[in-house]
Amino acid sequence: MRVRFWGVRGSTPTPCAENLKFGGNTACLEVRTPSGECLIFDAGSGIRALGTQLMQEAAGAPINANIFLTHFHWDHIQGLPFFAPLYGPKNSVTFHSGRTGRGLQETLEGQMAQPYFPVDFAQVAACRAFHELDADAVHEVGGASIRPFAMNHPQGASGYRIQCGDSVVVYATDFEHGHAELDPVLLEFSRDADILICDSQYTPQEYESHRGWGHSTWLHATELAEKAGAKQLVLFHHDPTHDDHTMARIQMEARTRFKDTAAAWEGLTAEL
Ligand SMILES: [Zn+2]
Numbered sequence: 001m002r003v004r005f006w007g008v009r010g011s012t013p014t015p016c017a018e019n020l021k022f023g024g025n026t027a028c029l030e031v032r033t034p035s036g037e038c039l040i041f042d043a044g045s046g047i048r049a050l051g052t053q054l055m056q057e058a059a060g061a062p063i064n065a066n067i068f069l070t071h072f073h074w075d076h077i078q079g080l081p082f083f084a085p086l087y088g089p090k091n092s093v094t095f096h097s098g099r100t101g102r103g104l105q106e107t108l109e110g111q112m113a114q115p116y117f118p119v120d121f122a123q124v125a126a127c128r129a130f131h132e133l134d135a136d137a138v139h140e141v142g143g144a145s146i147r148p149f150a151m152n153h154p155q156g157a158s159g160y161r162i163q164c165g166d167s168v169v170v171y172a173t174d175f176e177h178g179h180a181e182l183d184p185v186l187l188e189f190s191r192d193a194d195i196l197i198c199d200s201q202y203t204p205q206e207y208e209s210h211r212g213w214g215h216s217t218w219l220h221a222t223e224l225a226e227k228a229g230a231k232q233l234v235l236f237h238h239d240p241t242h243d244d245h246t247m248a249r250i251q252m253e254a255r256t257r258f259k260d261t262a263a264a265w266e267g268l269t270a271e272l
């Protein structure tokens with residue numbers, strides 16, 4: 001299994017010189033299974049460059065992509081209209097999410113309806129399918145076993161535990177710690193992860209004025225990694241105000257609590 005980060009920022013893209021090292025694109029993670037299937041987690045602005053790479057790799061052959069969405073806040077879907085494989089008639093894109101209540105297809109159509117975007121989602125050329133997944137169930141996709149779980153976030157969000165053979169990656173972004181019911185669920189799903197990708201938007205000081213906003217701190221991420229027995233921790237969903245200098249400091253402080261920690265940066269790749 002190979003993991004690559006295409007977007008690591010939370011809330012809104014932050015393209016500026018001060019963020020060149022860690023990157024300014026919003027959430028997008030690529031997971032390649034041993035059989036070469038491409039699983040994509042979230043469709044923030046980072047998915048645009050991933051789409052371009054997939055088109056280059058395919059060189060005209062059909063592309064089959066699976067996109068798993070944690071939830072529908074802008075920073076997790078805003079890159080979708082610019083995902084080039086969507087516009088190829090030979091391609092197929094399957095969308096997965098937790099239960100939406102409103103319908104996954106309808107929810108995604110909303111961001112491309114007029115007057116928000118010139119191309120209607122119903123008119124994109126790729127073959128599309130929509131799967132709403134039950135939390136806690138195991139879903140087999142592209143040679144990986146994927147288990148979604150509910151997280152504490154305004155309007156809800158799904159985390160994903162992704163397993164190929166003995167290798168486990170946990171993608172847990174957009175949650176706030178301190179929820180009596182959902183904290184134990186997160187801990188359980190994070191157990192023994194080889195890589196735990198974790199919401200760490202705030203410093204502990206910043207968190208005090210952002211309680212209830214649905215995000216956690218790097219300190220909480222290190223505590224979770226420790227408790228869960230994770231091998232590596234990746235800090236994710238960086239706050240828009242955290243420039244490279246701040247991110248380097250956060251990474252350093254987090255490493256004093258959990259040694260094998262990296263703050264995610266665009267292009268970070270891990271092989272399992
Ligand atoms: Zn977010």
Ligand SMILES: [Zn+2]
Nearest residue numbers: 071073153174
């Ligand atoms: Zn969110």
